[in-house]
Amino acid sequence: MTEAMDVDGAGGEENFRSCLSSLMDTGTVESHRYYLARKTLLEMLRDRGFAVPNCEIEVSLGEFRTKHGDNPDVDGLRISSLHKDDPSIKALVLFCEPGIVKVNVVRGIAARISQEGLDRLILVVQSKITSQASKAVELFPFKVEIFQITDLLVNVTKHELKPKHQVLTNAEKEKLLKQYSIEEKQLPRMLLKDAIARYYGLEKGQVVKVTYGGELTQLHVTYRCVW
Structure with a gap:
């Protein structure tokens, strides 16, 4: 009985080590x-x-x-x-x-x-x-x-705490400005060096729709213009 238990224990440990090694990254x-x-x-x-x-x-x-x-x-x-x-x-x-x-x-x-x-x-x-x-x-x-x-x-856009970003087309941008009777300089700004602006390869003057939302917060949308 004792010997059998020792064999089973050794086998279990070996299987555990094998399983653990399979989860390890052995590459460079x-x-x-x-x-x-x-x-x-x-x-x-x-x-x-x-x-x-x-x-x-x-x-x-x-x-x-x-x-x-x-x-x-x-x-x-x-x-x-x-x-x-x-x-x-x-x-x-x-x-x-x-x-x-x-x-x-x-x-x-x-x-x-x-x-x-x-x-x-x-x-x-x-x-x-x-x-x-x-x-x-x-x-x-x-x-x-x-x-x-x-x-x-x-990928910075996949971070769970990052809001959703959507780049507006020129037509969508003009519609937004007309809807609120504003100029692009009146929108909140996003710097060219911002990680999101760099990810999407944005140019100065482009507008991004930013949607915030989660389990603890209500849906909130804002717009940012790249500067």
């Missing part, structure tokens, strides 16, 4: 960071109206590592997408190598994508970008957005 932190950041970027492009298949967003960490390995090549992480309403609008996402982004890196990127016909480029950096490199970015003939990879590990 680097691959996990790339996976989370890329997923957020795919969701970001989708929310901006670009054509992003759900199957790409729903890729698991294991599937990502199977494809890209534990030390992904940043060139293999690039994302290219066309806008659903206007396929002539093209966005490209590029990951920079770890380390300081210097002007020669930016020039190399410019040379590689010169024939892409882009409307927007998103650069993901993992360290600081030098002043010379920043000036070189400003010379691109289209808008360039720069995100730190650490800012993309979590």
Whole structure:
């Protein structure tokens, strides 16, 4: 009886350890960071109206590592997408190598994508970008957005405490201003550097509908104009 109980106890402990080890992430932190950041970027492009298949967003960490390995090549992480309403609008996402982004890196990127016909480029950096490199970015003939990879590990719009944001079309904005007989400068403001404004890639003058609501609060709607 005692021996049988010892065997069962040992077997139970072994099963417990096996179960516990299956829950542990045995891959690299680097691959996990790339996976989370890329997923957020795919969701970001989708929310901006670009054509992003759900199957790409729903890729698991294991599937990502199977494809890209534990030390992904940043060139293999690039994302290219066309806008659903206007396929002539093209966005490209590029990951920079770890380390300081210097002007020669930016020039190399410019040379590689010169024939892409882009409307927007998103650069993901993992360290600081030098002043010379920043000036070189400003010379691109289209808008360039720069995100730190650490800012993309979590999708800011999915935080449970964040209200719902909806970007108004120009027609919806004009209807709102006419309805309340106001000018856009009279609306509450949202800064261009705000996390939500950056997520949606908003421009100055665009208006966002913000809906607050929850179990403890009543539904409340306000509007913010980007400045």
